[in-house]
Amino acid sequence: MNVELSQEQEAFRNTTRRFLEARVPLLVVRQLYESHDGFERSWWREAAELGWTSLFGPEVGGGGISPIPTRDAVIVAEEMGRMVAPGPFLPVSVVAAALLWEGTATQRADLLPALASGDSIASWALAEPGDVWDPASFMTRAVLDGDIMVLTGTKAYVEAATTSDHFLVTARTDDGLTQALVAANADGVTVTPGRSIDMTRRFGLVTFDGTRVPTSAVLGTVAGAGPAVERQVQLAIALQCAELVGVAQRTLEFTLEYGSSRHAFGRPIVSFQALKHRIADMTVWLEGSKAVTDALAQAIDDEDPESLHLARIAKAYVGEHCPDVVDDCVQITGGIGVTWEHDIHLYNRRATLDRALYGTPEDHKEQVITWLRG
Amino acid sequence: MVAGLSDEMTMESVEAFRTRTRAWMASALPSVEDPPLDSHALQRLLFDNRFAGIAFPREYGGAGLTLEHQKAFFDCAADLLRQVPAGYDHLVSVGMLGPTILEHGSHEAKLRFLPALLRGDDVWIQLLSEPRGGSDMAGATTRLTRDGHVYVLNGAKMWSTGAHVADYGLCLCRSDWDVPKHRGLSTVAVPLRGTPGLTIERIRAASGEAGDFCQEFFDDVVLPTENLIGEEGTGWAVAQTLLLHERNAAGSIGYGHLGPRLSGEDPTASDGLLGPSALLAALRHRRTNGAVATKLANAYIESVVGALTSARIMAGLRVGTHRGGWGSVSKLQASVAKHECIRTSLAALGAEGVIWDGADVRLDNAGTVWLGSRGGTLAGGSNEMQRNIVSERLLGLPREPSLDRDVPFNQVLRGLPAFE
Structure with missing residues (x-):
């Protein structure tokens, strides 16, 4: 990339x-x-x-x-x-x-x-039911009881929930966020399998019903996990944006191959300017998506304070434009593009899933607006 | 003899050149914080110290080094924050016309034109678009006729940036009307100051301002045959070379660069009245509803991603992962974004953007800027032409069918100019 x-x-x-x-x-x-x-x-x-x-x-x-x-x-x-x-x-x-x-x-x-x-296999139990990704609104509690941390609440959209051996749980303590590592088979942990629109990605609900873990399982400090959670979200967004770039790039490639061999009115359909100009716009979006994803990845590695801001910009841009590339490729592909037989729905599924997780582009744009307002 | 340059056959290494350049710049070139020198004075300063036309042969006034050395020079200037000639006029004259003459001109033409160009004494511009249209450049109808020992030029050019202050224009014209359009073109050097039969008019923009755009009328302009650059009938190849150098310069890998303006002129050009930071101020200081805030956020996000995209493409052109027309991706992105930014300013400012206090006409308001904002999506190749370039040359999609490609030009259907 x-x-x-x-x-x-x-x-x-x-x-x-x-x-x-x-x-x-x-x-x-x-x-x-x-x-x-x-x-x-x-x-x-x-x-x-x-x-x-x-x-x-x-x-x-x-x-x-x-x-x-x-x-x-x-x-x-x-x-x-x-x-x-x-x-x-x-x-x-x-x-x-x-x-x-x-x-x-x-x-x-x-x-x-x-x-x-x-x-x-370990997974991150971050979000909560109702599309809640903002830690300020989390209901899951981490309460200290002597040298035991007691976790209570339900985490949603946990990837690979049924196959995970460990969960990193992000929960609220009175005066901040606390993260703890919990074995999936610990007492008081219930995993309810779910499905997603993606072909292979499975998610689930993970409920902690007074789950007790030693304080040695707390990652970082009690009530001090805010910055770590932010950085983890930035990493998740960087990986998600990179995946979206791959999805959109590959979809555009096979759509161009298909559109070059498919003829109408005696011409390959991709020779029509109505399509060529949209494809040119897609190329601009893809290049922008690659550029902002790279910049975010570098900022995370460099521990650059700009990474928080870049992550929002990246998700707002890539999360909007890469699914748009896939969507327009469905249109270019024509009727076969909305059949089970054609592979493009595999890509549309992944793009649509990635768009939704770790905050929609609209959520992140709202964050950008808040930041711009100062 | 300038330090480091001897008559030895071995060329100075890029690293040695860089060291020498840094030392010279630190003492001789004004910093960007100093009062700005104009491009001509800066160019002269470079020339006198053999830093002008670094990749041009020494016999034509250059330093006889390579584009790698030229790039090292620009990098040093950026690093040390020194003023260097920059901006569109420099890009066109030194970055585009110079190398085009070098590639296509005869030895005599190069001796005659290049040293003065590199010294900054002669500023060159391009005379390409015509009143009849700009996108179909190969359909030029400005007429070049051989008359004994001279050429005679008739017709009109338009949208020529800076013709009113330039010394020479390289004019794309038709010398043969009996062959298909791409094969009947020639390029000729036209002196622009006090030339009999030549009229230069600045075009008054929709804003009311007389800008840098000019229109030129050629009425039996007599030119010596030595002013032909390239052979008769090779004008299209010369024009292609020009455009290649434009793209390379935009990617900072050529003989000149558009780059960030380091010369100190017009420091607000990239982010002036309606740039992202002005929009930011609007968001912070005015009551903005959600719809406007979203537009502002989009404009802001686009500006950040646009800068990262240009940087990525420049890096890609340098290391070779990007080749050819990628400048069109940057151009298209920037043109669309800039237009959208101005449109957003109308939304953000409302009445404040179109009405002001005082009885005088003012140009520094959102409404007036909006009137000319389509200039950016047209100049330098319209968005539509950029989309053709991206889809055809970068992605290899089929070319647009054209009805005039293999037809003798005098049989091609031609429309009227936009206005006479």
Whole structure:
């Protein structure tokens, strides 16, 4: 995505692309639609071996982690978008990053190696029912009882909820946000499976009914998790935007191929200016989407305070324009584009899902307006 | 002899050049915070120190180095915040016309024209669009006729930026009417000051202001045959070269650059009356309803993404991931965004944008700027032409069918000029 990829990044992109094309082609994505979990754990371990799950740690054998983990992670996310690939890459990456940024040595050692190997899966329990993404409105409570943290509330839209072994829970304490790591099989944790419009991405409700965890499971400080939550949201948005870029780019590619071979009035349909000019506009949007996503990824890696602002701009722009690219490609594709048989709905599904999660473009635009008002 | 440049055959490395340039700039070039020097004085200063036309051969007044050296020079200036010639006039003369003459002119033409151009003594402009239209550039109808030992030029050009203050114009004209349009064109250098038969008029814009746009009328203008740049009939190739250099300059990888204005002139040009920060002020200081606030946010987001897009494309052109017409993506994005920004200002300012105190006409209001705002989506290639370029040249989609491509030009259907 970044125009100036290093040789290592180019190689990483290539192995990622080849792996996805070989192991989860669109035919497999269609088969996974029927499956309960949307992906196979054995496949996820293979993906982990490529390094997807170790970008944010653990630090092993002197090799160290990537100095630019977000910029590496958006490469995977973009490739996943191109193939509408399965797998909990976003939630695992966010939890790993949270551990890297906020975790104690013990917390990292306990979980990062298992996430890196693909043996464990972790997800972020952030949002709450009713499309609530703003932590200020969360109802889930984290109450200290001696050296035990008691969690009560319901988290919604939790990715890979039924396959996760751990949840990173973001909850309210009286004077701020608290995050805690909770095992999925802990007492008082109930996972209710849900489906999404995506072929392979599964979500669920996770209810904490007085779930008790030791304070050693608290990530960062009690009531002090606000900045960490913001940074995690920024990372989620960067990965989501990169995925949207991949989705829109690939959709435009196969739509141009199709439109070049399909003829009407004795001409390829993409020779009509009515389509060419829209395609030119899509090219502008895609280039802008790539540029702002790169800038966000770099800002996160650099711990640039601008990243908060850039994340809102990125979601407002990419979350609007990339789904628009896919939508107009459906129009260009014509009637076959609204059939099950044609692959474009796979891409429209992923784009529409990504648009909705971690705040809609409209939500983020509202944040930009608030910021502009000063 | 200037330090670092000897007659040895080995070329100075880019790094050595960079070191030498930084040292010279620090002592010799005014900072952007100093009182601004005009482009001519700056160009002269560069020329006298062999920093003008860095990638032009020394025999034509250049420094005999490469475009990599030229880029290093611009980078140093940006880094040290030094004034360098910038802006559209510089871009056209040194960044576009200079290299075009270098590529297509005869040895004699280069000796005659280039040193004065690089010294800043002669400012060159392009004479391309005509009253009959601008997008169909190859359909030019300005007539070049050979008459014994001279050429005679008749017709009119329009939308020529800065012709009223320039010294030479490179004019695209038709020298052969019996062949298809692209093959009957020639380019000729037209002196613009005191030339018999030549009339230059500044066009009064819709705002009421006489701007930089000019119209030129050629009435039996006599030109020496040595003023032909390229061969007769190769005018289209010359024009293509011009446009290539325009794109490269826009990407800061060419002989000149549009770049951020480092010369200190007009510091508010990129974000003036109606730029994002002015819109910001409107949002903060006026009661704005939700619909206006959304428009303002869109304009603001577009301005941030637009700047990042240009930076990405420039980087891509430099490292080679982007080739060819990507400047059109930037141009299209910026033109659409700027127009939308001005439209938004009408929404944000309401009556404040169109009525002011005092009996005098004023030009610095949103309404008056709006009147000319379509200029930006037309000049330098209309949005529609940019969309053709992006879809055809970048994405390889089929070209627009044209009815005049292989027809002798004198049989091609032609409309009337917009006004006579």
